[in-house]
Amino acid sequence: MEIVEPKVFLIGETRIIEENLKSYLEHLGVPDWNTDASSDSEKIIEIMGRLCYRSFEPGLNPNVTKVRQGNKSYLQHIIEVGHGSVLEHAYLNFIFADVSRVLTHELVRHRAGVAISQESLRFVRLETLPMYIPLHIREHEKGMEIFAKTIEELEKLQKELAEIFELDKHPFETKKKITSGIRRIAPMGVATTIGWSCNLRTLRHVIEQRTDPSAEEEIRVLFAQVFNIVKDRYPNVFADYEVEIVDNIPWVKTKNKKV
Ligand SMILES: Cc1cc2nc3c(=O)[nH]c(=O)nc-3n(C[C@H](O)[C@H](O)[C@H](O)COP(=O)(O)OP(=O)(O)OC[C@H]3O[C@@H](n4cnc5c(N)ncnc54)[C@H](O)[C@@H]3O)c2cc1C
Numbered sequence: 001m002e003i004v005e006p007k008v009f010l011i012g013e014t015r016i017i018e019e020n021l022k023s024y025l026e027h028l029g030v031p032d033w034n035t036d037a038s039s040d041s042e043k044i045i046e047i048m049g050r051l052c053y054r055s056f057e058p059g060l061n062p063n064v065t066k067v068r069q070g071n072k073s074y075l076q077h078i079i080e081v082g083h084g085s086v087l088e089h090a091y092l093n094f095i096f097a098d099v100s101r102v103l104t105h106e107l108v109r110h111r112a113g114v115a116i117s118q119e120s121l122r123f124v125r126l127e128t129l130p131m132y133i134p135l136h137i138r139e140h141e142k143g144m145e146i147f148a149k150t151i152e153e154l155e156k157l158q159k160e161l162a163e164i165f166e167l168d169k170h171p172f173e174t175k176k177k178i179t180s181g182i183r184r185i186a187p188m189g190v191a192t193t194i195g196w197s198c199n200l201r202t203l204r205h206v207i208e209q210r211t212d213p214s215a216e217e218e219i220r221v222l223f224a225q226v227f228n229i230v231k232d233r234y235p236n237v238f239a240d241y242e243v244e245i246v247d248n249i250p251w252v253k254t255k256n257k258k259v
Pocket of ligand 1: 109110111112205209210214215216
């Protein structure tokens with residue numbers, strides 16, 4: 001039996017096309033405007049926010065006599081007043097590997113602001129059944145023994161059925177049908193892969209919900225890892241978060257919930 005841990009790969013993020021941004025700023029009459037954001041994602045949020053009131057510099061809109069300076073203070077204000085919609089302009093692309101179907105089924109309940117591509121177990125033949133084992137099971141000798149025995153038996157059955165149905169001899173269409181049939185006796189704990197893209201507004205909400213101690217252990221472990229990556233990469237979007245360790249897993253929380 002192969003025991004696995006969830007793995008996070010941030011493979012993409014929003015990028016600014018600098019020459020076109022420059023053209024827009026010239027068009028607006030503030031060609032020298034710039035900011036101190038450390039990523040394009042945080043910069044784009046600030047730009048989309050400032051364009052609402054033309055608050056790039058005082059007087060550009062005669063109704064605006066002073067403006068907040070700097071990306072950190074601008075984003076902090078957006079988050080405190082709950083104007084979360086501007087966070088939707090920045091989009092991230094993750095791959096979560098070695099996550100169970102228990103986890104992915106919970107993850108896909110988050111509908112707003114996401115895109116999802118899940119590894120197909122109709123197409124991809126299961127030969128082994130790698131699995132995350134929750135702590136309470138892992139620490140229980142008898143419980144762990146039953147887990148290991150069951151998984152090994154199920155792995156054996158996957159291989160046996162592939163042989164009985166002579167899976168390798170069939171054309172791809174038939175292989176797909178048989179593979180799809182055989183997967184039905186795989187456990188929901190089997191580790192698989194999901195591509196998950198989201199905007200930064202969604203990500204804040206999902207981190208809050210899924211690192212909460214009442215959430216399931218594996219998804220808490222996953223989103224604690226996600227938080228570790230994004231807090232360093234987008235420090236101003238996540239500056240208001242605090243971390244408390246519960247059961248050895250970070251609980252990431254904020255007073256500005258679901259902006
Ligand atoms: C600890 C925990 C336990 C859970 N237990 C269960 C359970 O036992 N059974 C179960 O079925 N589910 C359960 N869930 C899933 C939960 O009910 C939600 O489906 C899931 O957390 C998605 O969150 P969300 O509703 O905020 O939706 P998201 O898609 O993340 O949407 C974000 C926000 O956008 C708004 N929004 C999104 N879609 C709509 C819409 N169609 N109409 C209006 N507003 C919308 C809402 O304000 C929503 O909060 C659990 C979740 C957690 C965290």
